[in-house]
Amino acid sequence: MYSCRFTDYVENDVLRKRPYLSKEWCAAVLRRPFRVERRPDGRYRFWGLVPELGGRYLRVVTLADRVTVHNAFPDRRFTP
Secondary structure, eight states: OOOOEEOHHIIIIIHHHOTTOOHHHHHHHHHSOSEEEEOTTSOEEEEEEEGGGTSEEEEEEEOTTSSEEEEEEEOTTOOO
């Protein structure tokens, strides 16, 4: 299994505000992303298709280490 970490922000805010998301989905997106993009601040964006989200793409933002999840949300604007 892909090992990833989660910031306190994800643990205490993101997952509480978005209870329909799961850590397993975040790990799956990091393991097999559809697209990866480096942001100017050094963080990374990963997109992955999550069938359980009605076929929408989940955007997972990591710190520069590409392992620590800082944010995650269904990306309504993402187009493959």
